[in-house]
Amino acid sequence: MKHLSDYTAADLAELARQDVARALAEDVGTGDLTAALVDPARPARARILARESAVICGTPWVQAAVHALDPNARLTWHVTEGQRCEANQVVLSIEGLAQPLLSAERTALNFLQLLSAVATKTATFVQAVAGTRAAIVDTRKTLPGLRLAQKYAVTTGGGANHRVGLYDAVLIKENHIAAAGGVAAVLQRVRETAPQARFVEIEVETLAQLDEALRCGATMVLLDNMDIPTLQEAVHLNAGRAILEISGGVNLDTVRALAETGVDRISIGALTKDVKAIDFSMRFEAL
Structure with a gap:
């Protein structure tokens, strides 16, 4: 597809x-x-x-x-x-x-x-993040049967699409890491099993996990539910090595401050879920 x-x-x-x-x-x-x-x-x-x-x-x-x-x-x-x-x-x-x-x-x-x-x-x-480097990105939280239509609407509004479904890109979360035997093991495994993936992204919840992911060659990292000071540290630690995305608790009151931390992408389920x-x-x- x-x-x-x-x-x-x-x-x-x-x-x-x-x-x-x-x-x-x-x-x-x-x-x-x-x-x-x-x-x-x-x-x-x-x-x-x-x-x-x-x-x-x-x-x-x-x-x-x-x-x-x-x-x-x-x-x-x-x-x-x-x-x-x-x-x-x-x-x-x-x-x-x-x-x-x-x-x-x-x-x-x-x-x-x-x-x-x-x-x-x-x-x-x-518009709320204009002037920062952050792109506004959608999620898979769409109306069943209308995902492509809603994702098209996101791009029409100036946003960007995340993965369309489970088949076109990889998003490694905590349970995937635990089941596969750790960050290094799961990143090696994905290179073997999904070479066709448009991108491979791994989710981290702490700076220590971010450091480990970067040392293991991660090129795209999802920073989950981190506060502003931690996000700023994460951007500094990353030093441009990987694309950094944030998610969780994003709204119009918080999105500008989140974007100003220097992250690359902000994913927002509400774009398609709460309309x-x-x-x-x-x-x-x-x-």
């Missing part, structure tokens, strides 16, 4: 099509009983409005939802992917047939409100 960074526009469109197909299957099912009240030949024009400021994300999913039910519908975006809209701004105009637009409405809005929420939250964290949907609505216009 390709990493998201290797996706082309066609790959992204296919991902959106697959996500939308599942969503429409659970929503429309055997048919939209309410939309059936409308003449199938009746044309319609609709607008999607943002009720609050947000970074727009999810245009491939919206387009896939509309075109799945009305292939000839015309969509005109007034705010492009990754741009910020303002409250009460029209972000999209649609012309097509009324019946399929009514059926696609909720699925299109669901993707737009979720992915825009992830992108907007990510952008807020990115509040952006408020969008679709309004039909008389023709």
Whole structure:
């Protein structure tokens, strides 16, 4: 499976099509009983409005939802992917047939409100650490079945992706170290068993563990739940040898101070786990 960074526009469109197909299957099912009240030949024009400021994300999913039910519908975006809209701004105009637009409405809005929420939250964290070397990074704490979509939204908001799943990179934690027989043993083992991994990262909880990991050749280290003074010492001890990432207890009140310690990456599960949907609505216009 390709990493998201290797996706082309066609790959992204296919991902959106697959996500939308599942969503429409659970929503429309055997048919939209309410939309059936409308003449199938009746044309319609609709607008999607943002009720609050947000970074727009999810245009491939919206387009896939509309075109799945009305292939000839015309969509005109007034705010492009990754741009910020303002409250009460029209972000999209649609012309097509009324019946399929009514059926696609909720699925299109669901993707737009979720992915825009992830992108907007990510952008807020990115702005909070501006001027430091720290990148804002996501985690695997995503909605089941929508991981790639949410990770795409993180990049749209200016963040970076961590591993996509258990298959593409290695993150060695305390239990892995204990089960494998220690830091040196586990790092040697991973070189033998996972040469295809995009990266190998090892988690440490103390400066002594960091020192051991560096002496064993670690190139990427996760500093777990360390306070600011300890993080500063860790950066000094590391001296640029490995990529340093921190996680645990990160929020908008703490992220700037954490970034100023000089770490390279800050991973935040809340980017995809604790999101509040952006408020969008679709309004039909008389023709």
